Amino acid sequence: MKSTTTTPLMPITPLAMFDIWKAGLMAFELWTTSLSTITMRNHLWQTQPFFSPNMMKENQKMVTEKLEASMEAGLEMQKALFNSINGQSAPWWVTSQRAMKPYHQRSSANSRRLAK
Template sequence: MKHSSTLSLVPTTPVAMFDIWKVGLMACELWSTSLSTITMRNHLWQTQPFFSPKMMQENQRMVTEKLEASMEAGLVMQKALFNSMNGQLAPWWVTSKRTMKPYYQRSSANSRRLAQ
């Protein structure tokens, strides 16, 4: 019988379990900062005229950041795909963390910036 060396979906080391915990924490923080950012931007849209320079700048920033984060996450996924084609498999929790990172950083920064 042939033995394959595929990655396990279940972590087998304490370090891997800690990485999964960090991915879950990152996902919860991303969720909460996204909700607060959406709420604060909604408030701005309701209280500021849409044609004011401040609102136009904020809207442009929002769209630009979303596009940049999407492109970065897409590149991470492509890199993971190409690496897996070359036999360099990464566990799902590593790929998940790398993929969420661009969204997480921008969402956290926006939440802090808009809260001021």
């Protein structure tokens, strides 16, 4: 009979607990930078005409970045699924960091860029 090893739902090593802390911190940073980006873009939409070249470029960039981030996050989730089918599952705290990374990077970059 084939034995399978499963990852625990809660970590048992300090390094894994630190990874959970990093995942929570990444989620909080994603939340805060998303709120600031939404606020700054709403301000742009209220103060500039929607047909201006700058706004057209910003809107196109926003949509393109969201599509790219969702495709990258979906790819990470597919990798996690295929690895778990093959018996090589990663803990949820590692998978969540990998899935949030594309959104986190773009949201942080947008927040910095729009704040200028």
